[in-house]
Amino acid sequence: MYIEKIFQLLYNESMYRFLKVFFFIIIFFIICNILSFFLRNDRNKYARLVMQDFYDQENIDFLLCGASHVAHGINPQLAKEYFSGNVFCSGTSAQKMPATYAVLKEAINKYKLKKVFVDLDFGMAIGQQIKFFDKKPSVDIYLVSTYLKNKLIKYEYLLKATSPKYYLNSILPIGVDKQIELNPITIVKNLKSKTTGEYYDYNYEAINASYVRGGVIMETESIKDGSFYASSKNITTITNNLNEDWKNAIKKIISICEENNIPLIFYSSPISDFFLNASGNYDIYISNVRQFLREYGYQFYDFSLCKEEYLTLSDYNFYDNNHLNKTGIEKFTPVFCNFFTGKIDQKDLFYDSYSEKIQNQKSCVYGLVIDKENESSIKIQPMVNSTNQEDICFDIFEINKKGENQIYKKTNNTTISYPKSTKKLKIISYYKTEKQTECIIELGTI
Numbered sequence: 001m002y003i004e005k006i007f008q009l010l011y012n013e014s015m016y017r018f019l020k021v022f023f024f025i026i027i028f029f030i031i032c033n034i035l036s037f038f039l040r041n042d043r044n045k046y047a048r049l050v051m052q053d054f055y056d057q058e059n060i061d062f063l064l065c066g067a068s069h070v071a072h073g074i075n076p077q078l079a080k081e082y083f084s085g086n087v088f089c090s091g092t093s094a095q096k097m098p099a100t101y102a103v104l105k106e107a108i109n110k111y112k113l114k115k116v117f118v119d120l121d122f123g124m125a126i127g128q129q130i131k132f133f134d135k136k137p138s139v140d141i142y143l144v145s146t147y148l149k150n151k152l153i154k155y156e157y158l159l160k161a162t163s164p165k166y167y168l169n170s171i172l173p174i175g176v177d178k179q180i181e182l183n184p185i186t187i188v189k190n191l192k193s194k195t196t197g198e199y200y201d202y203n204y205e206a207i208n209a210s211y212v213r214g215g216v217i218m219e220t221e222s223i224k225d226g227s228f229y230a231s232s233k234n235i236t237t238i239t240n241n242l243n244e245d246w247k248n249a250i251k252k253i254i255s256i257c258e259e260n261n262i263p264l265i266f267y268s269s270p271i272s273d274f275f276l277n278a279s280g281n282y283d284i285y286i287s288n289v290r291q292f293l294r295e296y297g298y299q300f301y302d303f304s305l306c307k308e309e310y311l312t313l314s315d316y317n318f319y320d321n322n323h324l325n326k327t328g329i330e331k332f333t334p335v336f337c338n339f340f341t342g343k344i345d346q347k348d349l350f351y352d353s354y355s356e357k358i359q360n361q362k363s364c365v366y367g368l369v370i371d372k373e374n375e376s377s378i379k380i381q382p383m384v385n386s387t388n389q390e391d392i393c394f395d396i397f398e399i400n401k402k403g404e405n406q407i408y409k410k411t412n413n414t415t416i417s418y419p420k421s422t423k424k425l426k427i428i429s430y431y432k433t434e435k436q437t438e439c440i441i442e443l444g445t446i
Helices: 002-039 046-055 076-083 097-110 139-145 151-161 164-171 184-196 244-259 273-279 282-294 326-340 354-359
Strands: 062-065 087-089 115-119 209-212 216-219 264-268 300-302 365-374 377-384 392-400 403-411 415-417 424-431 434-442
Touching (some): 002 184, 046 097, 046 139, 097 151, 097 244, 139 151, 139 164, 216 326, 244 264, 273 282, 273 377, 282 300, 377 392, 377 424, 403 415
Parallel strands (some): 115 264
Antiparallel strands (some): 365 377, 377 415
């Protein structure tokens, strides 16, 4: 009898503790959700608009998946006229292939897809493989997971996106890299937009860009022709490998599409010749992807290999060194659609390799990769399709309050010295005697 009482007391005490923990967790999650609602600064983030638009479709017939090149790729409103069906672009910034697979699973569950296009941006495909227990949170992970409505898909994705020690950060609605803003002014603006209902208007507010229904941002800013430059730290270097997470996600994408009898196409949006040349040997990446996909019976269509008679993109058609702007999208969309609707033959449209493409171009300088050597010198690396470096020379001007002061004239030197007080340089490049590029360098940004 005493033993029974003891067990009863233990049972009651254990149940009491369990209920305390249970209700604490419930209250904690409620508080976190309230805090995230008011502290998350995402009203004007295009990932939020894209995902809201994604769930607001009557149906999606043709789905384009991938990272930011999808969000700045084709005009879905124009494309649907070519494809005779609704086109949606589900790209978000730096979206890695496992996230693309999660979005695709969501789309297959919700819509009757007729065809899927996956953009294989090399920036998302290459790079050193990170061991599972070394994976850390990042903004791009939560840009996708925050807006996924299917909880099973969401948590399946999150459990593989980071190591277990970050699971609490992933599961909670607030945490590191989750667009939480603690600036008092921003908090007040958030409170106002969310309490007045302005938050739910889903308008994209940008001076030089607009949102096109169907998942695309139309940037109106452009690169002035002949003004491309960048420091090497802002250039993705091509390596001779494909990331294992990327390959595994591609295999899953192939499997889920085949299981659901959905035709699947792999492609890549056009990237500027400056960026491709600065990144290294682009044919290495093309060859690796073709070989990988060939094992599963798929081709790879890279629109950076387009022949000039079908698609000619100048610097002006990009808003940065690897994303199309509005004019570029308007040029690219008809080519993309005409090819995939059978109006242009593959052999007519594409060169076999990137090296073949640049060999068929007039000798030129695509732009300059510029790195600081020290406080008073820089190193210039011209991106060219000619290997004769002696044909390239530069005029260099120091820009100050008094105007421009030329410090080099038609020099072949690639290491350039200047006064320590210099803030800006103007660099003009020439191929033989023909002017190629002209750019203003803010030395504080390189």
